[in-house]
Amino acid sequence: MIPMVDLKAQYLQIKDEIDQSLRQVLDSCAFVLGPNVKAFEEETAAYLGIKHAIGVASGTDALHLALLAAGIGEGDEVITTPFTFIATAEAIRYVGAKPVFVDIDPKTFNIDPDAIEAAITEKTAAVMPVHLFGQPADMQRISAICEKHGLRMVEDCAQSFGASIGGQQTGSFGVSAGFSFFPSKNLGCYGDGGLVTTNEDDIADKVKVLRNHGSEVRYYHDVIGYNSRLDELQAAILRIKLRRIDDFNHNRRRVAHLYSDLMADLSVTTPYEDGIGVHVYHQYTLLTDRRDAVMQALQKSGIACAVYYPVPLHRQKVFAEECAGLTLPVTEAVAARCLSLPIYPELPEADVRRIESVIRAALND
Template structure:
């Protein structure tokens, strides 16, 4: 079986260092906000090129706390994508704000800046772009919009650690960047974990209070806070993996380029588009095909995993059904009906990529 992602192979390659680091953390017995958490935050900030990095318990928490720290309040509108994981919209709802879904670019699957511009109202307070599948959103256009209208930008970087827009890392172009370290991510831990990047010292300090029960000093609580702290053992793992993230991303790009070169010659599939202005890190390799179900069945029969991210756009989810009844976002709906993600991970061998391609080619012959 060729899986969507092979976490075991990656672990085995780093096992000696990871196991040693975990044992040292166990012996130190500083499990909450310990030295590895502090070191990881410093190392992540240096890698991203941002002033501060504040770790939290998950990518969802990163979005939630970043919106609070950015001052988004009940009644505010936040423009975002309908073609993403639901955590993006959940975080907006958590702060009492209103998600405003606008349609996506048909090539990158990210927010379309022209549609964002058309959706801005007097209640709009923020834009929340998603760097979907590791492809940076059009940050130049979105940043100009935000600056022109006085809006806050919070980036959803859950799938884009190490991706670049121009020469800047995703997560460094807005008020805050929100990362997930779910195990299958480009930089993943062995449980849940998240991070918020920001150049604002005031926001970083506020985030540290929010993640720790609203406490700036033990048993002193200045506001309603949350229990959202990265585990010390997960920080050990992330520190080790961070040293390899560029190689991990190069491996993903190698696989993606092999896929795209071959798929461009196969009728009935459209490989993902890579925008010239950014560097895609391929958290997912997602093609489009009207023959999606047929391809999935052929891959399954050949012992090859595949997945659909995401089959139902957010505006069509049950949780939004009443409020967004009748709303049509045709590009997101079309992409959701045809998208198919193939296995992509740094350790995927060229021979296995070719085996996947041959199964697709034979299916569509």
């Protein structure tokens, strides 16, 4: 069996360090907002080249608090992509704003900057680009649009830790950004975890208060906040993995490029790299007109695969009323043909070649 991601393989490589670090946390009995959280925030801010990094309980919370601290709220519209995990739109709804879905670029699967500009209204307050599958969105054009129209940009970096554009890390372009440390992510912990990044002092201060029940001083509450603190045990794990993130991402790119080279002559569309940003391949997602046949062949051979995402957000039941009549042809075409293959830093070359051979046989059948 070849899984989508093998968390055990990575754990075994760093087991001694992980186990020792967890024992130290348990011995210290400092479990909430302890020294590992503080150190991880400082180390992550340095890595990302950002002034502030604030640990929170999940990637969804990170997006929620990033929007809230940026001043997005009731009556606002936030332009975003429908080709993403629902947490992107959930966070917009949590603050009382309305997600406005626009179409995607057919090559990168990221939000189309031209579609952003066409969707701006007097209610538009922000744009939330998603660096989907680890491919950076077109930050130069999106930033220019936001500056031109006086909009705030809040980045969804749940899948892009370590991705960069011209040497600048994702998560450092907008007024704020949210990262996820779900176990399967490029930088993943062993539970839920998230991070808000910003260069603005006031946003950082607001997030720190909001994540801790609206309290800056213990038992004194200035606003209604949330219980959203990064766990000390998870921070200890993330600190160890952070030191290896460039190696992890390098090996993801190695696997992805091998896939693409092997399948260059097949009737599939392999992932596109625009040459501007560094793609870190949280997912390796191709397009094929014979998706069902390929999936069936992979599954029969004991090889995992997945469809990210089968139903775009504008077609989800929860948004059915407000998106009635909305057609986004590129998004819908990609959703009908996309297929994600196993990818993780430790995936052996022999397994990549086996996966490719099964796909080749299915397409030639």
